[in-house]
Amino acid sequence: MDAPLASIIADVFMTNLETTLMDDLINAGVCEWHRYVDDTFIEDGDKLEFLDVLITRSTGYQLFETTIYRKPTYADLLTNYHSYVSMQYKNGGIITMVNRALIICSTYTSLAAEFNEIRRIGLLNGYTSSFIDTIIGIKLSQYRKKNNDVIQSPQSGPDVKKRMYVEIPFIENATKEFRNKITHLCNKLRLDLDIQFFMKPSPAVQMLYQTKDPTNKKMKSDVVYSIKCTQCQHSYIGKTERQCIKRLHEQGAIVILLFGV
Structure with missing residues (x-):
């Protein structure tokens, strides 16, 4: 649309x-x-x-x-528990499914069946039963508490902390130690800040190496080019979606391109 x-x-x-x-x-x-x-x-x-x-x-x-509802093509895939990524992402995969179940399932029978399905999917991806059950217990308690509590208006005034989001690279123990130190300093020096950390996974190995040779300048396509007249100060600016060398050849500028004349 x-x-x-x-x-x-x-x-x-x-x-x-x-x-x-x-x-x-x-x-x-x-x-x-x-x-x-x-x-x-x-x-x-x-x-x-x-x-x-x-x-x-x-x-x-x-x-x-x-x-x-899961489509027949659903592959039961999550971030594997043994993957080299922050624990936040591993927790998030299970937490997302549990939260979705709590929101969508309308009966205790369907909710219990969905929790069993989450356990099955988690086990297939290397998660332990205790890990999954702990998350289910925590989210279920939070959900019940949220429904039982009286809805209160948001706080306002100087007591409200300013939330700050910080992205840091994930280097396992070093990242955790850095996060804990920053949080400790913030709690001592800046009580008005609530820092939320997000761990960025390390780049894939293939990102560190060139997998293709760089394209020659005159072989590039979808370019804007300029041709300067050798007999006066005028120039022509054009755009082409084809290879630059082919378009310049049609305009008689191939000598300028190849030999710089």
């Missing part, structure tokens, strides 16, 4: 579709139809896969139940 009128055209088309075909859709078994522009939520039967949510009509046909 890059065109300015795309959303209007889509809305007109879908409105016409609903007007002319809605009776046929109902006769075909469509129970629910909700639309926003051209995104539709259609219930046809008892189950519906929508993004990463599996929506099921309950037995009494009064409520919808939701749980996690």
